[in-house]
Amino acid sequence: MAGEGAPTWEDVARSHGRFLYTVAYRLTGNREDAEDLVQEVLLRVRRGLETYQPGSMEGWLSRIATNAFLDDVRRRKRRPEDRLPDEPDWVLPPTRGADEVLAGEVLPDDVQAALARLPDDFRAAVVLCDVVGLSYQEIGESLDVPVGTVRSRIHRGRAMLRKMLTAT
Amino acid sequence: MSHLDDLLSAYVDGELTPGEEQRVRAHLDTCPECRRELQFIGEGRSLVRGLPPVDPPFGFYERLLRPQRRWARAAVGALAAGAAASVALMAGAAPHEPRVRPNVAQLVDAHTASASTSGDPLSGITPAAVPVSFRR
Numbered sequence: 543m544a545g546e547g548a549p550t551w552e553d554v555a556r557s558h559g560r561f562l563y564t565v566a567y568r569l570t571g572n573r574e575d576a577e578d579l580v581q582e583v584l585l586r587v588r589r590g591l592e593t594y595q596p597g598s599m600e601g602w603l604s605r606i607a608t609n610a611f612l613d614d615v616r617r618r619k620r621r622p623e624d625r626l627p628d629e630p631d632w633v634l635p636p637t638r639g640a641d642e643v644l645a646g647e648v649l650p651d652d653v654q655a656a657l658a659r660l661p662d663d664f665r666a667a668v669v670l671c672d673v674v675g676l677s678y679q680e681i682g683e684s685l686d687v688p689v690g691t692v693r694s695r696i697h698r699g700r701a702m703l704r705k706m707l708t709a710t
Numbered sequence: 711m712s713h714l715d716d717l718l719s720a721y722v723d724g725e726l727t728p729g730e731e732q733r734v735r736a737h738l739d740t741c742p743e744c745r746r747e748l749q750f751i752g753e754g755r756s757l758v759r760g761l762p763p764v765d766p767p768f769g770f771y772e773r774l775l776r777p778q779r780r781w782a783r784a785a786v787g788a789l790a791a792g793a794a795a796s797v798a799l800m801a802g803a804a805p806h807e808p809r810v811r812p813n814v815a816q817l818v819d820a821h822t823a824s825a826s827t828s829g830d831p832l833s834g835i836t837p838a839a840v841p842v843s844f845r846r
Contacts, residue, residue: 555771563766573767580766581774653757671723672758678725693725697716697751704754 551588554603562603568669569611571658582610604674605684608666612685615662648707656706664699671696713737714744718751 549557562583566576586606594602657665663685670681671692681692714737720726721734738745 552775555775559771560763560765563770564764567764568761576764577767577770580770584774648757650761653761657758668758672755673761678720678723693720694716696723697719700719700751700754700758701747703757704750707754707757 549594549599551584554587554599555584558599558603561600562607565604565607565669565673566611568654568657568673569607569665571654579607579611579614582614583607586610600674601676601680604670604676608670608684612662612666652707653703656703659706660699660702664695664702667692667695668699668703672700713741714747718744718748719755722748722752722755 554562562580563576566579566583567573570576570579583603583606587603590606657668660668666685667681670676670684671678676684678689678692678696681696682689685692687695714721714734717726717730717734721731726734738748
């Protein structure tokens with residue numbers, strides 16, 4: 543039996559469906575995988591509603607989504623045939639003129655493409671911070687890593703992303 | 711103090727302790743390189759924060775939340791496919807009108823062997839005019 547005030551998974555989908563889809567899309571980078579991820583999250587939500595504690599529903603959903611996403615990434619990496627390219631161009635040194643690109647000149651699709659090229663762990667931290675708005679402490683709990691690691695991943699993720707958008 | 715590195719992201723996110731924040735400010739006052747990096751990082755942060763929400767495809771959640779309907783449709787589809795297959799099978803297995811294929815050549819040979827015009831008592835009879843009509 544779910545605790546008092548615990549929503550049904552239909553409530554979750556109706557009230558937070560757009561938010562959940564957005565997080566899934568920012569994590570996976572394409573609609574097909576985002577739809578699969580949302581479906582997986584709703585299944586986990588249905589199983590886990592009993593343990594839901596009243597609080598930030600969106601934080602809770604984001605945590606489930608991120609863990610489901612990273613589980614899938616790890617599963618794929620164990621199967622070499624499904625391995626995704628994971629050596630993006632961010633290892634290149636910064637180019638001159640990095641300061642010349644302004645945020646207003648960059649299209650959302652370009653930002654999304656750069657986000658998709660970040661290493662998965664970095665992308666998860668950046669999405670939880672800058673899309674969901676969790677604190678470093680909450681991100682650390684979600685990803686089961688120390689706050690210092692969260693800080694490093696967010697910083698390096700932002701730097702890589704910004705660098706990629708300079709080069710395009 | 712060396713350069714600030716990932717303290718800068720924590721700084722713009724308000725994730726530093728008051729003491730750390732004071733030290734970062736003091737360093738930024740004297741280090742143009744870290745000030746440039748702060749701007750660089752801040753832009754990366756703003757770009758992601760400025761991304762718009764993404765709408766799911768039309769009817770996406772309705773489809774997810776009504777699996778029984780989807781399964782029902784699948785069942786109807788399977789039944790329809792099964793029925794079509796049954797019809798095809800029955801058509802293939804249905805009894806046809808038996809075809810008659812007499813071995814004409816063999817019958818002709820057998821008749822020729824037994825037939826004789828010389829000993830045929832009818833051979834000598836003058837053919838009579840017989841009215842013949844063909845009706846179907």
